[in-house]
Amino acid sequence: MTYFIDRRPNAKHKSAVNRQRFLERYRKHIKRSVEEAVNRRSITDMERGEKVSIPAKDISEPVFQHGPGGARNIVSPGNKEFVAGDKIRRPSGQGGGGGAGEGGPSNQGEGVDEFAFTLSREEFLEFVFDGLELPHLQRKPLKSLEEVKMVRAGLSRDGVPSRISITRSMREAYARRIAMRAPIKRALKEAVEALEAEERKDTVLRNPTRIAELKAEIERLEKRIAGVPFIDTYDLRYHQLSAQPQPSNQAVMFCVMDVSGSMTQNHKDIAKRFFLLLYLFLEKHYEKVELVFVRHHTAAREVSEEEFFYSRETGGTIVSSALNLVNKIIEKRYPVGQWNLYVAQASDGDNWDDDSNICRDLLVKQLMPQLQYYAYVEITPHDHQSLWHEYESVVKEFPERFAMRQIVEAGDIYPVFRELFKRRLSQS
Template identity: 95%
Template sequence: MTYFIDRRPNAKHKSAVNRQRFLERYRKHIKRSVEEAVNRRSITDMERGEKVSIPTKDISEPVFQHGPGGARQIVSPGNKEFLEGDKIRRPSGQGGGDGAGEGGASNKGEGDDEFAFTLSREEFLEFVFDGLELPHLQRKPLKSLEEIKMVRAGLARDGVPSRISITRSMREAYARRIAMRAPIKRALKEAQEALAAEERKDPVLRNPARIVELKAEIERLEKRIEAVPFIDTYDLRYHQLAAQPQPSSQAVMFCVMDVSGSMTQNHKDIAKRFFLLLYLFLEKHYEKVELVFVRHHTAAREVNEEEFFYSRETGGTIVSSALNLVNNIIDKRYPAGQWNLYVAQASDGDNWDDDSNICRDLLVKKLMPQLQYYAYVEITPHEHQSLWHEYETVAEQFSERFAMRQIVDAGDIYPVFRELFKRRLSQEQ
């Protein structure tokens, strides 16, 4: 059996292997603490690490103890409460005994606080986004500009030293040595046999000159065999790489946020936290996902990341302006045949009276046939308005690719986010 031992040094004498085992063993407890941390964080500190706590009773190790049976005599130094023959009552409660974890004050007993430790940024985000993915992500067919992957394409006599094939080079060298030595070895064997035959003759019939000639020939042939190099430049073989076009899994996420006057500052903060979670999720798990930020009130604009999260622009509400802009951007820059298209929209549900029907038609006729997934979150504690009801019609028609959820307060952000982007068992490849 082969054993692999990780002897890589760890910073400050810490054991990375033991830390990973600990995180995996208490994953459920850590994940619960991480969810609570996400709900209480502000926009600006969403991606830093986190100090989490685990109840001490949950990390206790099993131990062997003596059973209650048998007669034992115990001497307790410093005992002032009991005399010989007194029965000692078993301590009540759990954890550290009397006074530990109780609601009221106590003059005796000890206890332990919860075990606390700090997760790094990477560890924190790993727990935040565990089990999430972009739904229905597909590899698109080959197009003119596609993802290129370098693959091995056989062997060649020329190449860089880093790509040398040692096994093939040694095989070529061995074959060359056999081929070059074979005729010399045959000649050597013949000379050795002739010398042996000459030396076996009667001394009277033996030819001394012939013996000297054969010995010289044998020495010459042995030197020729030794002169054959172990490996030659001719033997070297190198792995060749060729550019092979690959189906592309590139994707683009459109982040659409309502910034109209009906969106209060609290609503906007919730929407920003939702989109910040989405931004961190895509940044951590996907290399080829582009982000397009769209803000809208009566008019929609494509903006950069800074303006999307921090601009103070406001106005009336026409949601169809944002959907039209998304459709135009797709037509110009992101053909559906080459890109996986996603849209995440956040709004309070308020819209111009006659515009909700237009939004429904835009989704059904233009956007949804091209999109992989559309996620709509409505941030409101009140009854749904016309936009939600029109979107329900779209959800019925595109049930697997259109999802809509309601967020009432900040505590709903993370559960809703996980529900929208949870890993599907029937994920298309």
């Protein structure tokens, strides 16, 4: 049996392997604590680690104990009162108390504190975004030669030791040894047969000189065979690598947020927390995803990340201005054949009269045929308004690629986010 021991040093002498095994074993408890933490956190501390507690009863391990049967005589070390054969009286009272709290001694017997430990930032985000993905992500044609993958491209006699092909090198060495020894072995066989024939002759007919020459020849041939090297630099073969262009799965996410006067500060905070979750999700799981931030009231503007989350600009509401801006940015910078296009929109559903019809037409005729996925969240505890109802007709035409959900309070953000970006069984 072969044993593999991982002796790689871990930070602060901790076992990373054991920690990962522990996190996997108690994934259900940790995930529940993480979900609770996401719902109660503010925007600024969304990506720090988290202290997690697991009930002690849930981390108990099976142990072997003595059964009730059999005769057992035990005298504990340090005993001054009992000898073998004495019967010990049952303790009186209700048992010892637990730890003292604010209300005085406990009468509930012994207890065990919950097991608590801290998740790092990476571990915390791993649990937050477990099972999520960008829906319908596709590979697009090449945009440039920058995205390449190093693949094996045959063998060469020149290379570095780390890329040596052991199997092919040994095969070449074996073939070389066969080729070099074959004529020598044939000559050796002929010399041995000639020597045997000469030695079988009568003593009178034997030629001592000829026998001595054959023996010398046999010795020389045997030395030549033994001198053939087991492996030579000529035999070495190395794997060659070449840069192979890869189809690009790059994507762009448009974050569209309503900052009109109807959006209260609480609504804006919920929208910002939703977009921050989206930002962290994309940052952690995807390398080729760009983000475009768009804020709108009566007019829409492309803004920086800082301005998107912290600007205090406000005004009326014309949602179509944001959709028109997104469409223009796509036409100018993100060709459909080279990019996976996504839009996430957050609004309270309030819109200018007759503009909701324009939004529906923009989505159905221009945007949705280009997009991989459109996620709309409406932040309101009230009945839906015209924008929601117009978007329902978009869902009917694009049921797989247009999704809309309602958020009433901060506790709804994480469940809604997971529902919008949950992993699909198959990609279209």
